[in-house]
Amino acid sequence: MTTLILEGSKYLMTFLMIFYAYLNFRFFGERYDIRKLKLCRRQNVVMFLIHFLGYLSLYISRGEDRILVFYGAQVLFFGLYLVLSRVFYRNISRLLLNNMCLLLSVGFLMLSRLNMERAVRQFAIVAVAAVLTWIIPFIIDRVWQLSRIPWVYGGIGLILLVAVCVAGTTSYGAKMSLEFQGISLQPAEFVKISYVFFVATMFYRATNFKAVAATTAMAAAHVLVLVFSKDLGNALIFFLTYLFMLFVATNNWFYLSAGLAAGCGAAAMAYQLFPHVQNRVAAWLDPWSDVADKGYQIAQSLFAIGTGGWMGMGLDRGLPGKIPVVEKDFIISAIAEELGGLFAICLILICLGCFLQFMMIATRMQAMFYKLIAFGLGCEYIVQVFLTVGGAFKFIPLTGMTLPLVSYGGSSVVGTFIVFAVIQGLYILKRNEEEDEKE
């Protein structure tokens, strides 16, 4: 009987996830607000059902009471967060809010299965971040000086990155975190935001050659410091984001193509300079010739995804723990293994949906400043998703990034909360404006 419930909820969860993703894309095609509202309500129901079935399976499989307590805490959190966000901000984007909660809930579920202590810790960080970032839309709406201090953003960001480069602790070959008093921070997750603000303010003020040169120099400094820290994944994110922002701000195809060419040149140089880049590329091209060593991570990830197949092994019935750093870099493989390939595909589509929502907001913003912020943060988000997921699927070489909101990692989740809050702020700003006009 137990197996039947487990099997049944596995299929049901996949079905619900497909339905959720479907609603997500239906939303873009809907014209009328009343219908959109209906879709969003359905999404909420579906999300709580998936969440319930997931924890039910986990509880049946493990029989630990703390799972029930943890589940209760999460339901309370999601309920309050969904309701209060709308109380505070009438015009909040419900779609984005829903997607955030769905990604978080799947993340919590998978982390609970992998490592209960870490899941609880992650939950605590999320709860604090959720409360703190409620203020951000308010600030965006009121504080217009945000667009006047480019060098503050640029300076703070660069100092933080340099600090990591000099005093950071090394993990997996890259310097990524600062530690003090037992707390480990990954400043790059926050510099991502200040960096986008810096570029946006600079280009908001001017896009003449001089401004472009100054901005490029500062952006290049960010990227170079990251390269020196061997944090090549983030370096790539920063680089691409800057290039795309530059292109959108100037509408200059020459900048885009020259930048891409320079990027390819830099990638080739990085390949020559860093042995670990060569290893990653070799493992990507052929993980099977050296499964025991260089190809180990990617091979384990592919074993997980392949063994799971389209429908998955069922929660707690696979071996995702065999994949190194599964909670961070390979959470999508763990999801694919136990919840199924279809489930993972839907999850990625939802990430893509968030990105498209970011882009819609960017196109609707009037001021170049806001437009570039929404666009830049969206770029960072989706490039990171692409690097993580593509790496785990062996679509591209591994870079070792986290999947925002789903993977374990305090700095990452707090940073992503800020990003989503900023975007919500812009959306709310726009909606308030439109309402004012109607009146």
Added chain:
Amino acid sequence: MKKSNPNPNANRNILRLAYVVAGVFVCMLLYLGYFLQFESGSVINNAYNPRVDLLAERVVRGELLSSDGQVLARTVTAEDGSERREYPFGSLFAHVVGYTGNGKTGIESLTNFYLLTSHVNLVEQVFNEFSGVKNLGDNVVTTLDVRLQQTAYDLLGDRRGAVVVMEPDTGKILAMVSKPDYDPNAIAENWEALTADEAGEARLLNRAAQGLYAPGSTFKILTLLEYLREHPEDYGEFRFDCDGTYENGEYTIRCYHGEAHGSQDLTQAFANSCNGAFAQIGLGLDKAGFGELAEQLLYNRQLPLSLPYSESSFAMTAEADTWETLQTAIGQGRTQVTPVHQTMITAAIANGGTLMKPYLIDRVESAGGQEGKKFMPSAWGELMTAKEAADLTEFMRNVVATGTGSALRTDAYTVAGKTGSAEFETGRETHAWFTGFAPAESPKIAVTVIVEEGGSGGRAAAPIARGIFDAYFSGN
């Protein structure tokens, strides 16, 4: 009511980039779908995938069957639910079928995933779920032929060595014997003795695929082929006068047991395996070209073989001195080959120059006998031209008709082959080789035999091949 947009270009570019990103994601997800649908089966069936063993908790490991359906391995479930893997033929298929328990080897390892995947019908699966009974895993039908395996096994007897039998036109491996062997039924009990290997017997080693031996005179096939390539017009004019020893400066090469062959043309020199003649041929060859030929014939390269194997090595370079050149030309020196690789070369000659990928798994069937995945013969590529293969076949026929392969002379069928007696240590008996195929005019099977320290290939190895050919042709 809409305001005019102040940044039409920016918005257009944002949308363009969004489309590109969406396009890239669609590609990535299609790639994932392709992986899940088509590639995952072969990927996860890997010894490094710990997950496959998880399946054993839900599925009873399937059976391994010979090509005619005899059980080579099966899982027996005791009344208390405990499972035991049983190998009805004992040590007969020890290396090629392999064992489970202390790790997995052989076909047991290759087909691990299939054996632990169940395709019994859905109704039965749901019923089994309800009643808490394990589903029956799929059975795997191998290409192995019990009668040929038994013949080779008996003829090799207590001697160390290996036998490989393969179909040249399909690549099916019909038999693979390695001695000394072990009983896979008792692998756990004997594990320590087997791995400690105090007698230095290496019983667990599959000599057929992993044993590296000096090829001895069987290597003259390659020397001959290189000579034919360099002398396409005038090889018929080759003459050598053999008095049993060939001297070149300070070096001396002796024919087997110092036998004087007298005046030899190329066909006779090959048939009689005249070392002097081939040493002289070797000295005249283009060494770089010889190396290339060896690599064309898969020396120093990966073999298209799913079993674990050792890579054969051809070490002579263009700078080699006279002694090494002489030695290499007659298959001594530093050259080393595995029996399975030698079989592949012979099979390619038999198959008009085209090597078929050797394979051991014919098809997968559900426990109910419904056919699942079927493995088809596939060509690896050309090792030589059809003309070269035909020429070599003619030379090899003469080995049996008039030369050292006399043990295979019969009216029942014609054999083309080559014997070898490989020296590996001074003062010890040579390893005895035979490699060949039959019928020479339309080859059905290729056989390679090596008997460690067996003495002369013609006397020790060729009779084993004879027995296998007899068994094959009397049965069909």
